[in-house]
Amino acid sequence: AQTVTQSQPEMSVQEAETVTLSCTYDTSENNYYLFWYKQPPSRQMILVIRQEAYKQQNATENRFSVNFQKAAKSFSLKISDSQLGDTAMYFCAFMNGNAGNMLTFGGGTRLMVKP
Protein backbone atom coordinates (compact mmCIF):
# COMPACT_ATOMS: atom_id res chain seq x y z
CA ALA A 1 0.00 0.00 0.00
CA GLN A 2 1.05 3.55 -0.64
CA THR A 3 1.27 6.31 1.94
CA VAL A 4 1.61 10.03 1.39
CA THR A 5 2.82 12.38 4.12
CA GLN A 6 2.58 16.15 4.25
CA SER A 7 4.48 17.29 7.31
CA GLN A 8 3.32 20.93 7.30
CA PRO A 9 -0.32 21.27 8.41
CA GLU A 10 -0.24 25.06 7.96
CA MET A 11 2.01 27.56 6.26
CA SER A 12 1.91 31.24 5.48
CA VAL A 13 3.76 33.40 3.00
CA GLN A 14 3.80 37.06 2.10
CA GLU A 15 2.35 38.07 -1.21
CA ALA A 16 4.97 37.96 -4.02
CA GLU A 17 7.27 35.70 -1.99
CA THR A 18 8.14 32.07 -2.70
CA VAL A 19 6.97 29.13 -0.62
CA THR A 20 7.70 25.41 -0.74
CA LEU A 21 5.27 22.73 0.41
CA SER A 22 6.71 19.34 1.33
CA CYS A 23 5.46 15.88 0.46
CA THR A 24 6.98 12.45 0.90
CA TYR A 25 5.54 9.13 -0.16
CA ASP A 26 6.22 5.48 0.24
CA THR A 27 5.75 2.90 -2.48
CA SER A 28 7.34 -0.15 -4.00
CA GLU A 29 5.87 0.61 -7.43
CA ASN A 30 7.85 1.89 -10.40
CA ASN A 31 4.92 3.04 -12.51
CA TYR A 32 3.19 5.91 -10.78
CA TYR A 33 2.12 9.53 -10.99
CA LEU A 34 2.28 12.30 -8.43
CA PHE A 35 -0.03 15.27 -8.20
CA TRP A 36 -0.61 18.46 -6.31
CA TYR A 37 -4.22 19.48 -5.94
CA LYS A 38 -5.50 22.80 -4.66
CA GLN A 39 -8.75 23.19 -2.74
CA PRO A 40 -9.77 26.84 -2.30
CA PRO A 41 -12.53 27.92 0.09
CA SER A 42 -15.04 27.18 -2.69
CA ARG A 43 -14.11 23.48 -2.12
CA GLN A 44 -13.55 22.73 -5.80
CA MET A 45 -10.47 20.56 -6.07
CA ILE A 46 -8.25 21.78 -8.88
CA LEU A 47 -5.24 20.02 -10.34
CA VAL A 48 -2.16 22.21 -9.97
CA ILE A 49 0.59 20.06 -11.38
CA ARG A 50 1.38 16.47 -12.32
CA GLN A 51 4.61 14.47 -12.49
CA GLU A 52 5.19 11.12 -14.13
CA ALA A 53 7.60 8.96 -12.16
CA TYR A 54 9.47 7.86 -15.27
CA LYS A 55 10.34 11.43 -16.19
CA GLN A 56 13.47 12.88 -14.67
CA GLN A 57 12.62 16.45 -15.58
CA ASN A 58 10.68 18.34 -12.93
CA ALA A 59 7.22 19.51 -13.99
CA THR A 60 6.49 23.23 -14.25
CA GLU A 61 3.21 25.09 -14.70
CA ASN A 62 3.64 28.86 -14.74
CA ARG A 63 4.39 29.90 -11.13
CA PHE A 64 4.19 26.32 -9.85
CA SER A 65 7.04 23.86 -10.03
CA VAL A 66 7.99 20.63 -8.33
CA ASN A 67 11.18 19.17 -6.99
CA PHE A 68 10.83 15.44 -7.65
CA GLN A 69 13.45 13.34 -5.92
CA LYS A 70 12.58 9.75 -6.86
CA ALA A 71 15.25 8.02 -4.78
CA ALA A 72 14.28 10.01 -1.72
CA LYS A 73 10.55 9.64 -2.51
CA SER A 74 10.07 13.33 -2.14
CA PHE A 75 7.77 15.59 -4.17
CA SER A 76 7.72 19.21 -3.04
CA LEU A 77 5.72 22.05 -4.59
CA LYS A 78 7.25 25.49 -5.06
CA ILE A 79 4.97 28.46 -5.57
CA SER A 80 6.73 31.54 -6.87
CA ASP A 81 5.40 35.09 -6.72
CA SER A 82 2.62 34.02 -4.35
CA GLN A 83 -0.75 35.62 -4.93
CA LEU A 84 -3.73 36.08 -2.62
CA GLY A 85 -5.66 33.62 -4.78
CA ASP A 86 -3.18 30.91 -3.88
CA THR A 87 -4.70 30.76 -0.40
CA ALA A 88 -6.08 27.23 -0.17
CA MET A 89 -5.59 23.70 1.09
CA TYR A 90 -2.97 21.86 -0.94
CA PHE A 91 -2.98 18.10 -1.22
CA CYS A 92 -0.22 15.90 -2.48
CA ALA A 93 -1.50 12.72 -4.13
CA PHE A 94 -0.09 9.48 -5.48
CA MET A 95 -1.55 7.34 -8.25
CA ASN A 96 -0.41 3.79 -8.89
CA GLY A 97 -0.29 3.44 -12.67
CA ASN A 98 -1.20 -0.23 -12.42
CA ALA A 99 -4.13 0.07 -10.03
CA GLY A 100 -7.10 1.68 -11.74
CA ASN A 101 -6.34 5.37 -11.32
CA MET A 102 -7.02 5.52 -7.57
CA LEU A 103 -5.49 8.46 -5.75
CA THR A 104 -3.90 8.27 -2.31
CA PHE A 105 -3.80 11.67 -0.62
CA GLY A 106 -1.67 13.27 2.03
CA GLY A 107 -3.26 15.06 4.97
CA GLY A 108 -3.02 18.47 3.33
CA THR A 109 -1.26 21.77 3.96
CA ARG A 110 -3.28 24.89 4.59
CA LEU A 111 -1.52 27.82 2.88
CA MET A 112 -2.32 31.40 3.73
CA VAL A 113 -0.97 34.15 1.51
CA LYS A 114 -0.77 37.43 3.41
CA PRO A 115 -1.00 40.85 1.77
Place this chain on the structure above:
Amino acid sequence: DVKVTQSSRYLVKRTGEKVFLECVQDMDHENMFWYRQDPGLGLRLIYFSYDVKMKEKGDIPEGYSVSREKKERFSLILESASTNQTSMYLCASSPTGAFGILNTEAFFGQGTRLTVV
Protein backbone atom coordinates in the same frame (compact mmCIF):
# COMPACT_ATOMS: atom_id res chain seq x y z
CA ASP B 1 -15.09 21.37 -19.60
CA VAL B 2 -15.48 18.25 -17.54
CA LYS B 3 -18.18 18.58 -14.98
CA VAL B 4 -18.75 16.45 -11.91
CA THR B 5 -21.91 17.42 -10.11
CA GLN B 6 -22.91 16.41 -6.62
CA SER B 7 -26.57 16.74 -5.84
CA SER B 8 -26.23 18.67 -2.58
CA ARG B 9 -23.66 20.98 -1.06
CA TYR B 10 -25.04 20.67 2.45
CA LEU B 11 -27.12 17.94 4.08
CA VAL B 12 -28.34 17.47 7.63
CA LYS B 13 -29.67 14.01 8.51
CA ARG B 14 -30.72 12.23 11.66
CA THR B 15 -28.98 9.23 13.16
CA GLY B 16 -30.34 6.02 11.68
CA GLU B 17 -31.62 7.59 8.47
CA LYS B 18 -30.74 6.12 5.08
CA VAL B 19 -28.81 8.74 3.13
CA PHE B 20 -28.14 8.93 -0.60
CA LEU B 21 -25.38 11.10 -2.04
CA GLU B 22 -25.56 11.42 -5.81
CA CYS B 23 -22.81 12.19 -8.27
CA VAL B 24 -23.06 12.70 -12.02
CA GLN B 25 -20.25 13.24 -14.54
CA ASP B 26 -20.67 14.35 -18.13
CA MET B 27 -17.43 13.19 -19.75
CA ASP B 28 -18.08 9.48 -20.26
CA HIS B 29 -15.38 8.55 -17.75
CA GLU B 30 -15.02 4.91 -16.84
CA ASN B 31 -13.79 5.46 -13.28
CA MET B 32 -15.71 7.09 -10.47
CA PHE B 33 -14.74 7.50 -6.85
CA TRP B 34 -16.16 8.51 -3.48
CA TYR B 35 -13.79 10.08 -0.98
CA ARG B 36 -14.32 11.29 2.53
CA GLN B 37 -12.40 14.41 3.66
CA ASP B 38 -11.62 15.04 7.33
CA PRO B 39 -9.23 17.62 8.82
CA GLY B 40 -5.69 16.32 9.10
CA LEU B 41 -6.57 13.07 7.36
CA GLY B 42 -6.78 14.34 3.82
CA LEU B 43 -9.06 12.44 1.49
CA ARG B 44 -9.70 8.76 2.09
CA LEU B 45 -11.19 6.46 -0.52
CA ILE B 46 -14.51 4.87 0.40
CA TYR B 47 -15.47 3.06 -2.81
CA PHE B 48 -14.68 3.25 -6.48
CA SER B 49 -16.13 1.90 -9.68
CA TYR B 50 -14.37 1.24 -12.97
CA ASP B 51 -17.47 0.28 -14.95
CA VAL B 52 -21.24 0.10 -14.79
CA LYS B 53 -22.39 -2.25 -12.04
CA MET B 54 -18.79 -2.77 -10.91
CA LYS B 55 -17.57 -1.59 -7.52
CA GLU B 56 -14.52 -2.04 -5.37
CA LYS B 57 -13.94 -1.22 -1.72
CA GLY B 58 -11.52 1.51 -0.88
CA ASP B 59 -9.77 2.12 2.41
CA ILE B 60 -12.81 2.88 4.59
CA PRO B 61 -15.91 1.13 3.17
CA GLU B 62 -17.53 0.21 6.49
CA GLY B 63 -20.98 1.72 6.90
CA TYR B 64 -21.24 2.64 3.20
CA SER B 65 -22.43 1.07 0.00
CA VAL B 66 -22.52 2.31 -3.59
CA SER B 67 -24.52 1.91 -6.75
CA ARG B 68 -23.57 2.44 -10.37
CA GLU B 69 -26.43 1.58 -12.67
CA LYS B 70 -25.44 4.04 -15.39
CA LYS B 71 -22.00 5.10 -16.50
CA GLU B 72 -22.50 8.76 -15.63
CA ARG B 73 -23.96 8.28 -12.15
CA PHE B 74 -22.36 6.96 -8.97
CA SER B 75 -24.31 6.97 -5.72
CA LEU B 76 -23.01 6.66 -2.19
CA ILE B 77 -25.40 5.19 0.34
CA LEU B 78 -25.25 5.40 4.10
CA GLU B 79 -27.54 2.57 5.16
CA SER B 80 -27.99 3.88 8.70
CA ALA B 81 -26.31 7.22 9.24
CA SER B 82 -24.24 7.68 12.38
CA THR B 83 -22.66 10.77 13.90
CA ASN B 84 -19.15 9.54 13.01
CA GLN B 85 -20.12 9.81 9.37
CA THR B 86 -20.39 13.58 9.68
CA SER B 87 -17.85 14.73 7.10
CA MET B 88 -17.21 16.24 3.69
CA TYR B 89 -17.81 13.81 0.84
CA LEU B 90 -16.14 14.29 -2.52
CA CYS B 91 -16.95 12.51 -5.74
CA ALA B 92 -14.42 12.24 -8.56
CA SER B 93 -14.18 10.75 -12.01
CA SER B 94 -11.32 9.93 -14.33
CA PRO B 95 -10.78 8.26 -17.68
CA THR B 96 -8.94 4.98 -17.89
CA GLY B 97 -5.31 5.70 -18.62
CA ALA B 98 -2.63 3.37 -19.85
CA PHE B 99 0.91 3.86 -18.73
CA GLY B 100 2.47 6.73 -20.61
CA ILE B 101 -0.82 8.27 -21.69
CA LEU B 102 -1.44 11.58 -19.99
CA ASN B 103 -5.12 11.17 -19.30
CA THR B 104 -4.83 10.28 -15.66
CA GLU B 105 -6.28 13.46 -14.18
CA ALA B 106 -9.16 13.05 -11.75
CA PHE B 107 -11.96 15.62 -11.78
CA PHE B 108 -13.81 16.43 -8.59
CA GLY B 109 -17.25 17.62 -7.62
CA GLN B 110 -17.73 20.48 -5.18
CA GLY B 111 -18.34 18.24 -2.24
CA THR B 112 -21.26 17.52 0.05
CA ARG B 113 -20.92 18.52 3.67
CA LEU B 114 -22.98 15.99 5.58
CA THR B 115 -23.94 16.53 9.20
CA VAL B 116 -25.55 13.66 11.10
CA VAL B 117 -27.33 14.71 14.28
